[in-house]
Amino acid sequence: METTDKQWDPPSSRPWRQNEFFIPPDEETGFEEYKSTWGTVIDKVPSKPALKRGCESLRCGKRPDQEPEGKAGFPKCAGCGVVNYCSRECQKSDWKEHKGLCKMQVMNIQDERAAEVKARLDDTFFISNAELRKWYHENVDVVDHAIVQTLQLYKGRDHSLWRTHIVVFELNVDEFGIEFINARALPLDFLTKGSSTAAAALSHYDPGKRIIVMFLPNGVRSLTLIDNHEFPREEEWAGLREDERWRLHCSVRPAILEAVEGGGDFLIL
Ligand SMILES: [Zn+2]
Ligand SMILES: [Zn+2]
Numbered sequence: 001m002e003t004t005d006k007q008w009d010p011p012s013s014r015p016w017r018q019n020e021f022f023i024p025p026d027e028e029t030g031f032e033e034y035k036s037t038w039g040t041v042i043d044k045v046p047s048k049p050a051l052k053r054g055c056e057s058l059r060c061g062k063r064p065d066q067e068p069e070g071k072a073g074f075p076k077c078a079g080c081g082v083v084n085y086c087s088r089e090c091q092k093s094d095w096k097e098h099k100g101l102c103k104m105q106v107m108n109i110q111d112e113r114a115a116e117v118k119a120r121l122d123d124t125f126f127i128s129n130a131e132l133r134k135w136y137h138e139n140v141d142v143v144d145h146a147i148v149q150t151l152q153l154y155k156g157r158d159h160s161l162w163r164t165h166i167v168v169f170e171l172n173v174d175e176f177g178i179e180f181i182n183a184r185a186l187p188l189d190f191l192t193k194g195s196s197t198a199a200a201a202l203s204h205y206d207p208g209k210r211i212i213v214m215f216l217p218n219g220v221r222s223l224t225l226i227d228n229h230e231f232p233r234e235e236e237w238a239g240l241r242e243d244e245r246w247r248l249h250c251s252v253r254p255a256i257l258e259a260v261e262g263g264g265d266f267l268i269l
Contacts, residue, residue, distance in 0.1 A: 017042065023248055034248055044249050045145050053137075054230055055086035057094040058209055062086050063230065080105035082133075101204035125218075127173045132215050132225040135171075135178045142250050143169070145243070146183040147211060147229055154240040161185050166202075166212040167229075173217040180250055201226060 017039035025033045054063040055074055064073050067086075074084035077091065079102045085091040091098075112128055119126035136143055146169070148154060151161045165185040172179040188207050192199035205212050210228040217224070232240065243249065 026248075031245065031248065034245065041249050044243055044246070045141050053084045055090050056083040056098060057085065057090040058097070058206065059093070060086060060090050061231070077102060080109075097206070104201065104204055125174060127178075127217055129225045132171075132178070132217065133227065136213075136215065136225075136227065139180070142180060143213070143229070145246055146180075146250050147213065148232075148240050149243055149246040150183050150185040151211065152242075153232065153237070154242050157237055162211050163208045164188055166191065166207070166214055169213060169215045170219070171215055171217045178217070182247065183250070 018037055020035060020037050023031075023034040023036075025031060053073065054061055056077070064086075074086045077083045077085065077098065082105045083098065083101070085094070108129065116126050116128065147167050150167050151165060153160045153162065165187050167183055168186050169183045170181040172181050188202070192202060202212070205226060205228055211231060213227055213229050215225040215227075
């Protein structure tokens, strides 16, 4: 039997990697309008799904994925619950260095509880450091790419800014989630000269020995997450490249995830 109803044929969609998108010009960054495909963006952002926090001990610095059994993650310090150690020996030998930070983290947690209570009373929005940290680890490849670019790690270990600068991430946070706005390198002495509390807080993070990142949600300067970031491995330094459009790549990243999950056709921004 013939039917008069024409079957509707959806337009054949291209694989999502080939889908194009367009970003309007941006006065602040000075970029012209920009046309690209998901594929080119994905290829620019290094993916490190296996990356979990390495051992806190500077003498060790081992990552869980360097273990023969490919551990999911190292156990946390029982005091602060923030840093990880590969072994009891590493924790013991690092205690002298970690003690100050451990105490500070515990105090931060208490301050944070007070701030949360206050925010509830004032009916204002609140985000905890734990939530910020979760965002950071879930988006570690974006964070990583931004760090490589802002600290110019592609210039090599000795010529990049990691010893003298920290990376400040500006985030927009509301009840819908966390959005990456920008990341910039700020000189360490700018932060430490400006404020003795910042100097004291930063001193626990071994400036000059680690990559330090700081998250500023909604421009709030108190209760800000400071953390250290994994170093590229020896063999990774050589593979780092300058990407002058990295800010655009970073800002479209959340949309990419949706595109992957939704399987394709998709408009941007
Ligand atoms: Zn260790
Ligand atoms: Zn601790």
